[in-house]
Amino acid sequence: MVDSQHHNSVVFPSAGVAPGRSFVKVESDNGRLRLRFSYGGKRYALAVGLPDSKVNRLVALQKAAQIELDIASGNFDSTLSKYKTPKSTPVKQKEETVADLFVRFMDAQIKLKELQKGSLCRYRATLKHLGRYFPIKTANSIDDKDAEGFVKYLRGQVSTRTAKDYLILVKACWNWARQDLSNDPWAELVDHIKPPPKQKVKPFTVGEVKTILEGFANSLYYSHYKDFVTFLFGTGCRFGEAVALKWKHISDDCSSVWIGESVSRGNRKTTKTGKDRTITLTTKIAMMLMERKPDRCTPDDLVFPAPGGGTINDHTFRRKAWKTVLSQSGIEYRKPYSTRHTAISHALANGANPLAVAEATGHDPHILFKYYASVIQRSAVMIEF
Numbered sequence: 001m002v003d004s005q006h007h008n009s010v011v012f013p014s015a016g017v018a019p020g021r022s023f024v025k026v027e028s029d030n031g032r033l034r035l036r037f038s039y040g041g042k043r044y045a046l047a048v049g050l051p052d053s054k055v056n057r058l059v060a061l062q063k064a065a066q067i068e069l070d071i072a073s074g075n076f077d078s079t080l081s082k083y084k085t086p087k088s089t090p091v092k093q094k095e096e097t098v099a100d101l102f103v104r105f106m107d108a109q110i111k112l113k114e115l116q117k118g119s120l121c122r123y124r125a126t127l128k129h130l131g132r133y134f135p136i137k138t139a140n141s142i143d144d145k146d147a148e149g150f151v152k153y154l155r156g157q158v159s160t161r162t163a164k165d166y167l168i169l170v171k172a173c174w175n176w177a178r179q180d181l182s183n184d185p186w187a188e189l190v191d192h193i194k195p196p197p198k199q200k201v202k203p204f205t206v207g208e209v210k211t212i213l214e215g216f217a218n219s220l221y222y223s224h225y226k227d228f229v230t231f232l233f234g235t236g237c238r239f240g241e242a243v244a245l246k247w248k249h250i251s252d253d254c255s256s257v258w259i260g261e262s263v264s265r266g267n268r269k270t271t272k273t274g275k276d277r278t279i280t281l282t283t284k285i286a287m288m289l290m291e292r293k294p295d296r297c298t299p300d301d302l303v304f305p306a307p308g309g310g311t312i313n314d315h316t317f318r319r320k321a322w323k324t325v326l327s328q329s330g331i332e333y334r335k336p337y338s339t340r341h342t343a344i345s346h347a348l349a350n351g352a353n354p355l356a357v358a359e360a361t362g363h364d365p366h367i368l369f370k371y372y373a374s375v376i377q378r379s380a381v382m383i384e385f
Contacts, residue, residue: 024064028052033060039071040078049085055107058124062099062131069132098134098142102127105173126166129154140181147185151193161195201334203342208331209233215325222321227292228304228312229339234285236343236361239336240264241271243312248299254289256280259362263311271362279360344368 024037026048033048033056048063050056063083070076077083096104106123133153137146154163171186178184204212213233216226231242240262249258260276261268281289289303306312314336322336340361347357358365
């Protein structure tokens with residue numbers, strides 16, 4: 001159908017369109033999803049047949065990707081019949097396409113777990129690749145050869161580590177729908193993917209830490225972050241845990257802090273492990289907090305707000321303040337997360353009890369021993385920078 005009317009709607013551009021190809025847009029028109037695009041001098045509109053929701057947008061994006069692929073390969077159906085949802089009895093679960101099954105699985109996970117943005121990105125990326133590789137293949141017809149082909153395809157598209165992350169989700173999907181499927185070709189494949197080892201990031205030296213702190217203290221633009229960076233180096237807290245801190249989480253004498261919340265991409269949630277902890281602060285950190293605590297503050301005021309108020313944004317901090325200060329200080333760049341690695345490494349090398357360090361930093365003791373065994377000493381003190 002050629003479209004000649006304009007509707008006020010929210011537009012969501014489809015992903016993965018190369019320059020020069022058609023641009024299929026996913027729109028919300030009166031709460032219903034549709035696709036709009038131009039090709040061959042004509043404008044087209046196609047009703048998706050679904051209400052506007054996060055999951056249904058992904059279904060719409062899959063249809064958009066199919067249209068773009070057909071245009072690029074010369075197989076576009078100008079009647080749009082190929083892309084319309086059949087008005088018939090709902091498809092039985094055993095006849096679902098691979099992508100349809102994964103959409104159902106993802107919808108269930110969203111309702112069950114309230115997935116955060118980072119997790120949703122992985123689910124969406126997995127769905128995109130499944131839709132590309134298995135555009136019409138039914139989930140129940142996938143065999144070992146199909147699964148191996150998909151693994152080979154993924155390895156040509158993304159890193160080995162990312163491919164494994166996607167396959168873990170596909171395997172979880174098949175496990176979730178096992179009563180509806182005749183076989184599971186993914187069970188063994190995940191274990192066969194071995195991501196190459198990553199070189200450990202070296203911690204900052206004591207001298208480098210002092211130089212970094214001095215760099216923030218003397219910075220014309222970024223001195224605001226000096227106490228925040230001092231806290232990261234002095235406690236080994238995760239970035240999101242530190243930016244989430246409110247004054248009600250700090251003891252009255254600033255000698256201890258309760259860690260039970262974290263902020264990621266602007267969303268406040270529980271810590272990475274889902275557990276809380278209370279840690280004793282060094283004298284230096286306690287004094288720093290006492291000095292920066294406003295005379296008048298409410299329990300819900302942030303301890304380390306952004307310069308303009310609100311929560312510190314990790315991307316803005318890393319891209320502007322962190323990179324700039326390290327560069328001006330002549331120090332090799334490492335991510336802000338290295339403050340945690342540095343705090344743990346120096347504490348262990350200085351003789352801190354590994355179990356005490358694991359408890360204070362919210363680390364799994366087994367992981368701590370695995371990655372920091374080479375620096376563990378016998379006696380026990382937390383280093384002050």
